[in-house]
Amino acid sequence: MGKRGRIIAIGSGKGGTGKTTTAINLAAVLSRSEQVILVDGSFNSPHISIFLGSPRLPVTLHDVLEGKNLIEESIYRHSSGIRVVPGDISSRIMSAEHLKRFREVVSRLSDKYSFVIIDCHSGFGREVETTIGSAGEVILVVEPDLVSLSDAIKTRKLIEKHGKKLGGFIINKNSADYSEVLPADAERLLGMRLLGVVPFDSAVIASKKMKHPVVHSHPSSRAAAAFYRIADEIRGSKGRMEEEEDRGAYLINKLRGLK
Ligand SMILES: Nc1ncnc2c1ncn2[C@@H]1O[C@H](COP(=O)(O)OP(=O)(O)O)[C@@H](O)[C@H]1O
Numbered sequence: 001m002g003k004r005g006r007i008i009a010i011g012s013g014k015g016g017t018g019k020t021t022t023a024i025n026l027a028a029v030l031s032r033s034e035q036v037i038l039v040d041g042s043f044n045s046p047h048i049s050i051f052l053g054s055p056r057l058p059v060t061l062h063d064v065l066e067g068k069n070l071i072e073e074s075i076y077r078h079s080s081g082i083r084v085v086p087g088d089i090s091s092r093i094m095s096a097e098h099l100k101r102f103r104e105v106v107s108r109l110s111d112k113y114s115f116v117i118i119d120c121h122s123g124f125g126r127e128v129e130t131t132i133g134s135a136g137e138v139i140l141v142v143e144p145d146l147v148s149l150s151d152a153i154k155t156r157k158l159i160e161k162h163g164k165k166l167g168g169f170i171i172n173k174n175s176a177d178y179s180e181v182l183p184a185d186a187e188r189l190l191g192m193r194l195l196g197v198v199p200f201d202s203a204v205i206a207s208k209k210m211k212h213p214v215v216h217s218h219p220s221s222r223a224a225a226a227f228y229r230i231a232d233e234i235r236g237s238k239g240r241m242e243e244e245e246d247r248g249a250y251l252i253n254k255l256r257g258l259k
């Protein structure tokens, strides 16, 4: 068997911080260079298919968890290039037995994909325990305020309880008017590594209306630039540094050639 992919859950604690937005945009950026699959782990209120403009689909993650379909039958490709396993938007309550299959499903995906990105539900219920428990690492998305941070601290405890890797956190919807906490203070309070700060940006709201990730619909926006930088952080700076070194060597050789 080949090397397994990274299974990254995108969580928060508080609702509305931008988990779904972040999961979609990171999947879009990483898809450019990696094999990526985005999985809707918000079983009771899946939003990814709505965000991407295809709310009704013939086979969903719910069918797979109920044992009716294979995971391969629930994979769709959005026009932006993202591969997605969506949930069923009609209320279909998943039993504990159904949820138990989730871990197996994502593990199977990690055989084929280098990144499995799971969009988590908000709060601290059974759903969130399932997604965190199935991931290898968890990235938290917080708003720059104390309410959001206090919920993120509780989620951090959940990540530790499950023995999962703290994958760092993202501050989203940052703005001079709105922000209550500075990035360095948030990092200290949460005790996790800050992966990046995404500004509050009307381009994100416009992209949602267009049913596209902002990195595709508004590639020059400030939010898109932040998602690019964060994806780079997640992928690890090694590749980028090697590229820069290569470029440096090329320039030096070129200059030598000019002498
Ligand atoms: N950086 C941002 N700037 C402006 N609006 C944003 C930003 N990030 C998210 N939003 C908006 O905030 C709302 C909640 O985002 P969402 O991704 O659904 O959060 P969650 O999945 O955590 O509940 C959405 O309407 C989304 O378009």
Ligand SMILES: [Mg+2]
Pocket: 019, 020, 021, 042, 047, 119, 120
């Ligand atoms: Mg969401």
